Amino acid sequence: MGTDMGTDELDGWQPRSRVGAVVAALLVGDQDAAEQVADEPQDDKEPLVLAAAIRLAVRSLFDEDTPADAIADDVALMARDVEVDQDAAVAVIRAHLGPDEQKAELLSAFPPQVVIDTTWSVFGYLCEQRLGREDSLELIAQAERETL
Numbered sequence: 001m002g003t004d005m006g007t008d009e010l011d012g013w014q015p016r017s018r019v020g021a022v023v024a025a026l027l028v029g030d031q032d033a034a035e036q037v038a039d040e041p042q043d044d045k046e047p048l049v050l051a052a053a054i055r056l057a058v059r060s061l062f063d064e065d066t067p068a069d070a071i072a073d074d075v076a077l078m079a080r081d082v083e084v085d086q087d088a089a090v091a092v093i094r095a096h097l098g099p100d101e102q103k104a105e106l107l108s109a110f111p112p113q114v115v116i117d118t119t120w121s122v123f124g125y126l127c128e129q130r131l132g133r134e135d136s137l138e139l140i141a142q143a144e145r146e147t148l
Contacts, residue, residue, distance in 0.1 A: 013137060013141050015140065015144070016144045016148050017043075017045060017046060017049040017140075017144055017147075017148060018037060018038075018040060018042060018043065018046050018049075019046055019049040019050045019053055019140065019143070019144075020049070020140045020141075020143075020144055021037045022034050022037045022038050022124075023053075023123075023124070023127055023136060023137075023140050024137065024140070025037060026124055026127065026128055027127065027128065027133045027136055027137065028133075045147060045148055048147040049143050049144060049147045049148065050119060050120070050123065050143075051119075052142075052143035052146045052147050053123060053139060053140055053143035054092065054096055054119050054122065054123045055096045056139045056142060056143055057123055057126045057127065057131060057136075057139055058092075058093050058096040058097060058122075058126070059096065059097065060131065060135070060139070061126060061130055061131070062074075062093060062097055063097070064097050064098065066097065068090065068094065071090050071093050071094060072086070072090050074093075075089040075090050075093070078122070078125050078129075081125065081129065082121050082124070082125045083121070084118060084121045084122065084125075085110070085114060085118055087109075087110075088110045088114050088115065088118040089118050089121070089122050091106045091107055091109065091110065091118075092107070092115065092118050092119050092122050093122065094106055095107050127139070
């Protein structure tokens with residue numbers, strides 16, 4: 001472990017949401033625990049935590065000027081590792097890069113359950129494959145601070 005302040009603070013971090021608990025389990029490679037937590041009933045704060053977390057993850061990896069085809073290329077790579085609706089995944093990523101009005105417009109083409117499932121898949125992939133453990137935990141902690 002590093003000696004920088006942020007890392008030490010995270011060592012004592014405990015998830016305060018189901019989203020945080022699932023991600024924490026995934027990041028230590030405990031697929032069973034992640035699935036067990038994911039099967040628990042969601043609370044009313046979960047959509048807020050997940051929305052904040054995916055926004056933070058997307059914005060840490062892409063910027064507003066990232067061309068749609070570059071996002072689509074990233075999603076095609078993601079689809080090799082994760083079963084995901086590629087069109088919905090591109091829409092989820094693009095939705096979190098722009099203004100809120102654009103978000104509803106981009107996501108309205110997909111059924112709500114597809115959006116939720118895709119958001120989870122994209123978020124999990126970005127945390128596990130792109131951000132890494134430290135950044136992902138920091139991101140979840142920040143999302144929980146913003147929403148809980």
